[in-house]
Amino acid sequence: MTIELAVAIVLGLAAILATARLLYRQYRSDAATRSRRWRMAVLMIAQPLIAALLYFAVLPPRLPGQAGTMIVSTAGAADGASEGAGDIRVALPEAPPAAVGERVPDLASALRRHPGTQRLRVLGAGLSPRDRDAARGLAIEFVPAPLPRGLSGLWLPARVGEGEEFWLSGRVEAMPGGSVELLDPGSQRVDRAVPRGDGGFALSAVARSAGLAMFQLRLRDARQQVIEQVDVPVAIEARPAPKLLLLAGAPGPELKYLRRWAADAGLKPHTQISVGAGLQLGDAPLNLNAASLAGFDLLVLDERAWESFGETQRNAVIAAVRGGLGVLLRVGGPLSPRTRAQLRELGFEPGAGADASELRLPAIGTDEAATRARLGPGSVDAPRPRDQAPAEAPALTRRVLALDGARLQPLARDADGKAYAAWRALGQGRFALWGLSDSFKLVLAGRDDLHGRLWSDALSALTRARSSESARIDGTPRQDVRTRVCGLADGAQVLPPRGAAVALVVDPDTGRERCAGFWPTSAGWHSLRQGERLLPFYVRARDEAPGLRASELREATAGLSLASAQRGGAATGAQAADGERGSPWPWFFAWLALSAGLWWFERSLRGRYSAAE
Structure with missing residues (x-):
């Protein structure tokens, strides 16, 4: 219940009780001393009038003309906006010098100067984080300025594992016929893409060694002229290598090169290869049970190894999968009826797999220079010249299996x-x-x-999931702009590139998210320290990548506008109730004068029958 409603109820009850008192006294009085009808009418009308005057003396009405639209000019705002009666124009510090309106240090100051504001019309790039909290709860109309030419969006993983392939996506503006190139830290082009009709693109690269790497995006126009070059910071982690178990019913070249790739990738697989007559090659034999399988993250086996399992071993593998283990069953030949029945119990309907067909891998989309950069210089025993053209991928062979079921997720597709x-x-x-x-x-x-990429993608999708870092950093950190950090432990600190560590104070209102605000004063790599753990993150310079900055402001302001539209008129009415009230003294003196006159009139004999006689 609001204070306005509470006061109105109390005064209304008082007026009703006063009227009831008058009627009761009129009823109990003698006929000779009763009031005439006009006297009773005056007394009864005066009761609600006195209550209304007292209400406005306590809560004066709003001043007329104070609740209107505030036109807010931000960075890149044009001067073509029309004004209505009662509208107010203000210009934030980042607005152009020629922007029309009262200069204010921030939006909160503007709202305090004009307390009856109900609506905002935001012109230009949008509201910065400094002004968004002040705008919440208001009805917002956003008129965005055009985004600048060049990069306007960039999304990439916060952290990448050593040796993993990672993808980044983005969006460009006003680049018809242009292209986007991704350069590695050695300035070699590792991928190239032509933006789609909506400006979107996707690129990939390989994180070769652990550390803080700086890739680059290079944007070219239709004439291949460089129009922008943007840093792409990538934090590459030396994650613990997943523990791989390889089982095979017989040796073969497929297993040989898979083992070689796994060893080069640092996986150090435990291998068991059956050669018949109870003999095995590779590492020391393991008993397949719950205890031994719990020590591995991924099991790769062929159909002959699967068929050699007893019921106890097979149940142990299935139980381990349900506990988080990843299993990849290589099908290199026809499946027996027993194996097909077991796979049906697991939700697969692969068929017999008796036929084989040719397979072509899908084109990656990189040009020749990017492919040479991905291949690298080769090895000491087999060096690869820099100008050597990459070989064409050969045709491969696949077993014909039915892998398009509704409950199945594709792991790899052909061309x-x-x-x-x-x-x-x-x-x-x-x-x-x-x-x-x-x-x-x-x-x-x-x-x-291609071989390494094929198996890396497959095993990454199946490997036992590991717990991820609980802390997160919202948005793209930028110099002198508030950054929100969540998932914090007590005593969390930010280590800037230069200067002393900055302690983070958790906002209690964020609850379980445990968030805090941080204002970076310098650009470059920072680290979030929680105990012994360090989480690196990159802070862009104040004026770096202006297209990304403009897009971030636009998306955040558009989100506020959408939220206000979903609330409808409720927020407008609530904000209007918070405006400045008029002076209470005129209403108080009117109430005092009417109360004094009514006090005299009630005690006089005017309008009584006895007075008329």
């Missing part, structure tokens, strides 16, 4: 879009079928980059 590998979730883990039988031909053809 025609048909899945040759798919997985489904079992409990906390994933079980996958793999139909490609001769990926080793890629290595023999000199395309070990």
